[in-house]
Amino acid sequence: MRVIALIPAAGVGKRMGTSINKPFLHIGNKPVLAQTLLRFQDSTSISEVYVIVSKKDEIRCRENIIKQYNLKKVTKIVIGGIERHDSVKNGLDAIESKCDIVMIHDGIRPFITTQLIDKSISKTLKYDASVVAIPIKETVKAISPNGEIIETLDRNKLWLAQTPQTFKYDIIKRAYENAFEKNICCTDDSSLVELLGVQVKIIMGSYENIKITTPEDLTIAEAFLKNQETLGT
Numbered sequence: 001m002r003v004i005a006l007i008p009a010a011g012v013g014k015r016m017g018t019s020i021n022k023p024f025l026h027i028g029n030k031p032v033l034a035q036t037l038l039r040f041q042d043s044t045s046i047s048e049v050y051v052i053v054s055k056k057d058e059i060r061c062r063e064n065i066i067k068q069y070n071l072k073k074v075t076k077i078v079i080g081g082i083e084r085h086d087s088v089k090n091g092l093d094a095i096e097s098k099c100d101i102v103m104i105h106d107g108i109r110p111f112i113t114t115q116l117i118d119k120s121i122s123k124t125l126k127y128d129a130s131v132v133a134i135p136i137k138e139t140v141k142a143i144s145p146n147g148e149i150i151e152t153l154d155r156n157k158l159w160l161a162q163t164p165q166t167f168k169y170d171i172i173k174r175a176y177e178n179a180f181e182k183n184i185c186c187t188d189d190s191s192l193v194e195l196l197g198v199q200v201k202i203i204m205g206s207y208e209n210i211k212i213t214t215p216e217d218l219t220i221a222e223a224f225l226k227n228q229e230t231l232g233t
Helices: 030-039 055-067 084-093 114-127 170-183 190-193 217-230
Strands: 001-007 050-053 074-079 100-106 129-135 141-143 150-152 159-168 201-204
Touching: 001 030, 001 129, 030 050, 030 055, 030 114, 050 055, 050 084, 055 074, 074 084, 084 100, 084 170, 084 190, 100 114, 100 170, 114 129, 114 150, 114 201, 129 190, 159 170, 159 190, 170 190
Parallel strands: 001 050, 001 100, 050 074, 129 201
Antiparallel strands: 100 159, 129 159, 141 150
16 A cells, blocks of 8 residues: 655744744754654655655755655655645645555644554545544634624534545545636645545544644644653653
8 A cells, every 4th residue: 555645844934933944943953844754754654755845945855854864755855835735736746656545744743643644544544534633622702803702612513623634545636636626725635625525534633733833832842842752752
């Protein structure tokens, strides 16, 4: 079975407020992207990894991450697009021969586990599509443009989607082709699959599987990393 992981990492650091793009900031003694890719390197379920970065970060990714950390499973560096969905589309287009499963995981989520990778693949083989997600903890309000509460939503029905999001190749390929034909934009891959009428299964994720987008996230990530090192995980 051929499983390809697409790792979008072309995002810039607008909310981070740095001149260095988010995937190349450090937590611990390694770049965030390196921390993420090492998790996929360790997974026996992953056949290949395609890293998707901006053109200006291509050399940095190759020299300072892939070569430096000996990431043998990274077989392609793909140049990203303007938005995340453009980058994922570029990654899908870079798959030259058919594979069985495509896993899409944010390059700035460095605390993915091999266990979640395995569960995602297993669930997708059975049900065609899966998304790692977590139940929300807080009360959620729907508000008007004027800032008035319209409705208090039932949080028992609400989950926060994370990555990896994992799909049979034919399905995610068709979903992106459909979206681009109809000029549909998204920040979530599974929403495009849902438009095809395909049921997507949820996998319980982890509250540590954070997406690093702000300086506060970096602080939290450092704490998570130190805790994992202490526990030897």
